Amino acid sequence: MRAATASRDLRGSNAEAVIRTLNLIIRGWSAYFRIGVSSRAFSSLDFYVWQLAYKWAKHEHANKPKDWIVQRYFGEFNPRRGDRWVFGDRGSGRFLTKFAWTKIVRHQLVKFGASPDDPALTEYWTRRRRKDVIPLIDKADWHLLNRQNGRCPLCGALLLHADHPPSSPIEWEQWLRATRKAISRKAIVITGPGTPDAPPAQLLHAHCRQRLVAATGKGPRLLPAREPVPFENTIRRYALR
Template identity: 60%
Template sequence: MRALHGANAEAVLRRLIPIVRGWAAYYRAVASSMTFSSLDHYMWRLTFKWARRRHRNKSRYWVVDRYFGRFHPSRRDRWVFGDRDSGAFLIKFAWAGIVRHQLVKGGASPDDPALAEYWRGRRRRKAPPPMDKTSLLLAVRQHGLCPLCKQH
């Protein structure tokens, strides 16, 4: 955030959204609801501090009205940081669904051709990581396969 002091809200969002999405995807398999809540509060403090620094002569109420609101179309959360001009908003950690880790049976190996159906079923049940619209559309077009190695 220190490097983004002079940047506008759209640049801040462009920088922060991939970081938040990546952290949420990585840590959603552990008991992380309290951690996600504290990280959301920390991100709120960072963005509020950035907005107050950007508009030193404005009141905190003006800053809240300008940068915080109900940006997400299906969520009722009022404290979402966003840019009213572009419509972009910062996703929250708590919005990432927590997916419990599923244990692998016995000595199952992905390299064993006899267990190919078992691994296919595991991949099908697993919830997809949170992706933006472009990445999700690309994954659907490619049927979840890498175009180079043809594996999931």
């Protein structure tokens, strides 16, 4: 499994780097396989990843007793879960996501006769694919994304490439990494109405808004900045619902 290779490669790294790397792998694989009967397999994988995390900690602190390692790296890091065996970093508060926290989503059967090549069913396939994607932004922005059909109103291009789900666990990992990077670097901005009669809030590409301001000397008003939603919280809120 990729997690085993990653844990070996991360020897010498700190706990936060281990968590950041393994979380992408765990979320990518759990997002891809969550449509199957995966509860028992997810539990087994959690135990396997726990063993990898403990082995990493033991390697980093070869001279420390087991009780010291457990007290430092394991505890109830996830306040929403009553699990004291969650691997985490007490300095940053980050913790390792578990496969079992992913809600199983049964595969929805395609309606009879619906072909993806039928141009009359384009809207049906667009809605179906969009439901399979895990959003990594807060709930209000996700509603805006749906209202805009996932596209920037200025250029018409996709905001988060969220009109189709990744087709493999590794593609899920890459999608999660790219989306988190887009949010953290503020590649997407939200605008708000300047007056009650102005258009409603919209999501735009940051570079599209900059071009609009450069061309016209003015642009859509930005809404007041919100506190960023922690990555782990957005995963729990949407991917695990």
